[in-house]
Amino acid sequence: MDRMKNNLCVLQNLAMASILAFAALPALAVSQALVTVGTLQVSSEDLDVAMASSPFANQMTSMDEDDQAGLRGDMLRRLVAARLLTLEARRLGLDKTEAYQKEMENFRLGLLYRFYMEKLRERIVVPADTLAAMKKQFKGDADGMTAAKAAYVNGQYQTLKLVTLQNMLKRDQTKLFEERIKPGIKAETVLMEGSSFRISYGDIVDVREHPVLPNPEWVKEQLYNRGEMLLAAKAAEKEGIDISGKLEQYQSERLPSVMMEAKTKEWIPDEKTMRDWFDKHPEVARIPERRHVGQLVVATRQEAEALRTRILKGESLFTLAGQYSIDPAGRKQNGDMGWIAEGRGMPELDNALAKLGDNQVSDVIETKVGFHLLTILEHQAKGQKTYAEVSDRVRQMIINEKLPPYLGELERSYPVSWKVIKAREEKAPRQPEK
Amino acid sequence: MFGARNCLLIFAAFAVAGTAFAGSDTGRDGGGTDLKTSATHAVEGEKIHSLSAMGLDGATHSLADWRGKVVVLNFWATWCSPCLSEIRDFVIYQEQYKTRGLQIVGVGLDEEKKLRNVQRTLEINYPVLVVDLKKNGTLMESWGNNSGMVPYSVVIDRDGRVAYTHHGQIDRETFNENILPFLGKATPDLK
Numbered sequence: 001m002d003r004m005k006n007n008l009c010v011l012q013n014l015a016m017a018s019i020l021a022f023a024a025l026p027a028l029a030v031s032q033a034l035v036t037v038g039t040l041q042v043s044s045e046d047l048d049v050a051m052a053s054s055p056f057a058n059q060m061t062s063m064d065e066d067d068q069a070g071l072r073g074d075m076l077r078r079l080v081a082a083r084l085l086t087l088e089a090r091r092l093g094l095d096k097t098e099a100y101q102k103e104m105e106n107f108r109l110g111l112l113y114r115f116y117m118e119k120l121r122e123r124i125v126v127p128a129d130t131l132a133a134m135k136k137q138f139k140g141d142a143d144g145m146t147a148a149k150a151a152y153v154n155g156q157y158q159t160l161k162l163v164t165l166q167n168m169l170k171r172d173q174t175k176l177f178e179e180r181i182k183p184g185i186k187a188e189t190v191l192m193e194g195s196s197f198r199i200s201y202g203d204i205v206d207v208r209e210h211p212v213l214p215n216p217e218w219v220k221e222q223l224y225n226r227g228e229m230l231l232a233a234k235a236a237e238k239e240g241i242d243i244s245g246k247l248e249q250y251q252s253e254r255l256p257s258v259m260m261e262a263k264t265k266e267w268i269p270d271e272k273t274m275r276d277w278f279d280k281h282p283e284v285a286r287i288p289e290r291r292h293v294g295q296l297v298v299a300t301r302q303e304a305e306a307l308r309t310r311i312l313k314g315e316s317l318f319t320l321a322g323q324y325s326i327d328p329a330g331r332k333q334n335g336d337m338g339w340i341a342e343g344r345g346m347p348e349l350d351n352a353l354a355k356l357g358d359n360q361v362s363d364v365i366e367t368k369v370g371f372h373l374l375t376i377l378e379h380q381a382k383g384q385k386t387y388a389e390v391s392d393r394v395r396q397m398i399i400n401e402k403l404p405p406y407l408g409e410l411e412r413s414y415p416v417s418w419k420v421i422k423a424r425e426e427k428a429p430r431q432p433e434k
Numbered sequence: 435m436f437g438a439r440n441c442l443l444i445f446a447a448f449a450v451a452g453t454a455f456a457g458s459d460t461g462r463d464g465g466g467t468d469l470k471t472s473a474t475h476a477v478e479g480e481k482i483h484s485l486s487a488m489g490l491d492g493a494t495h496s497l498a499d500w501r502g503k504v505v506v507l508n509f510w511a512t513w514c515s516p517c518l519s520e521i522r523d524f525v526i527y528q529e530q531y532k533t534r535g536l537q538i539v540g541v542g543l544d545e546e547k548k549l550r551n552v553q554r555t556l557e558i559n560y561p562v563l564v565v566d567l568k569k570n571g572t573l574m575e576s577w578g579n580n581s582g583m584v585p586y587s588v589v590i591d592r593d594g595r596v597a598y599t600h601h602g603q604i605d606r607e608t609f610n611e612n613i614l615p616f617l618g619k620a621t622p623d624l625k
Contacts, residue, residue, distance in 0.1 A: 058513075058518055060555075061556065062544075062548035062551045064551060
């Protein structure tokens with residue numbers, strides 16, 4: 001573990017410093033570059049967008065300033081890592097592979113389809129008399145009103161979508177060859193054809209994954225979906241719907257993942273790599289002993305001894321903890337500390353717990369906090385998980401081990417410059433490197 | 435939609451828990467003070483008698499502080515996603531309509547520290563009162579909200595009468611239709 005920590009690259013040290021700088025950084029009205037990574041950059045807007053779509057976006061609103069700054073710093077570090085991976089992926093030509101190009105094209109078509117259908121939906125207006133009736137019925141009930149409006153729009157949308165698609169099929173003189181969906185079908189067999197597009201069997205079914213024809217009904221469904229998507233996407237293109245921004249954003253998120261997938265294959269080429277790692281790190285599968293602990297803490301040994309005598313005479317440690325414990329959280333819970341795994345907490349207490357049987361009361365234990373009395377309500381024995389149970393974790397641990405030095409290497413090829421530190425360094429001194 | 439409903443249900447559970455523990459002293463140091471509020475239910479058209487509570491500014495506020503203004507009493511909590519979304523809009527409305535007599539007043543049903551953090555992060559430009567739910571378990575009920583769900587808003591007109599109540603997030607359309615008509619023309623100061 002220590003070696004791993006020492007391996008943490010400059011990137012992380014810099015990110016730590018940026019966290020400090022962030023604490024004093026006000027929200028910026030205009031987007032500015034926070035970090036440049038080779039030829040790319042991370043702007044304040046990029047960071048805001050990433051934070052807004054993160055799972056902790058709402059929770060963050062009520063956090064303390066330092067915690068918010070910490071999360072922003074952490075996200076910034078992730079965005080910098082993503083830029084490094086993007087640059088390396090481009091250098092290796094991972095964005096030029098057939099699979100990547102096909103994925104991007106499918107995403108582009110899907111996006112065009114969605115935008116076209118959204119525009120179709122936006123054209124639907126709830127008639128004034130219907131709207132008035134809804135308002136009367138759902139006065140003061142925002143959710144009810146929203147649901148009623150959505151139900152009306154949905155109904156109209158389904159009809160409009162059907163009519164629009166039928167018109168498109170007619171206009172494009174689309175021909176359907178469903179009878180060709182039968183055993184022996186080839187990837188190049190054309191199943192749908194119009195004046196502006198053609199769909200072959202290989203476009204909708206991965207023949208490597210399905211060497212034998214799967215359920216024909218499922219194939220037909222794929223065909224209709226693909227046809228619908230292509231027609232709507234073509235119509236969207238004709239209308240000049242611009243999706244370049246969204247496409248760029250998707251690529252900036254996807255390319256780092258593709259790079260990571262490639263590196264992961266390199267780091268973990270086979271199952272044996274994982275098993276070897278597992279054999280060297282058996283602690284990853286260890287289940288520590290867990291104890292349901294009761295605790296009472298007081299300020300003097302004399303008081304602790306007196307309370308211990310009362311407990312041995314039959315009084316409850318929990319009741320006394322609720323009255324006398326100097327630990328506010330412990331007092332609030334009447335001394336019930338919940339389940340604690342071995343190795344956690346102060347070593348003096350952990351050692352004492354290791355020797356304690358169920359429902360016994362410990363001797364008085366002195367720590368820097370005070371004088372403690374402990375009891376264990378119940379034990380859960382230690383154990384060992386199997387390789388199969390922890391294989392996902394093993395995989396992640398290998399990646400966690402390999403990634404920081406790899407990012408460090410990338411940083412030597414693509415220099416990272418932290419503008420946020422430069423902007424604030426006079427007010428926020430950098431944290432000394434450990 | 436699912437997120438919003440989830441949020442509301444959690445609140446309902448919390449409100450029940452608050453009531454259940456109301457009689458026991460758990461030693462929790464809630465930042466809020468007791469709300470002195472009339473038991474009158476907030477029915478549209480009825481006159482509100484009194485309301486006073488400590489604000490995040492440290493001063494005790496009462497509805498009388500904003501007499502002559504159109505008050506939007508907005509009940510919210512920091513864990514409620516629609517509440518936070520609504521507050522972002524309220525900050526804009528308050529700035530936009532302050533000269534027309536709009537006074538939004540937040541009623542934060544949460545820990546003072548968290549409320550203060552939200553106030554800072556979202557740059558809330560109107561008063562936020564702090565309410566300790568354990569001491570005020572039936573507060574929202576007395577303001578016409580029996581479900582215990584947030585966000586919930588009560589609009590009080592210039593005469594001190596409940597003009598409108600709203601369950602859920604107030605969107606622009608709802609604001610325009612149900613609150614805007616109570617506001618007057620812009621004046622320099624309506625204190």
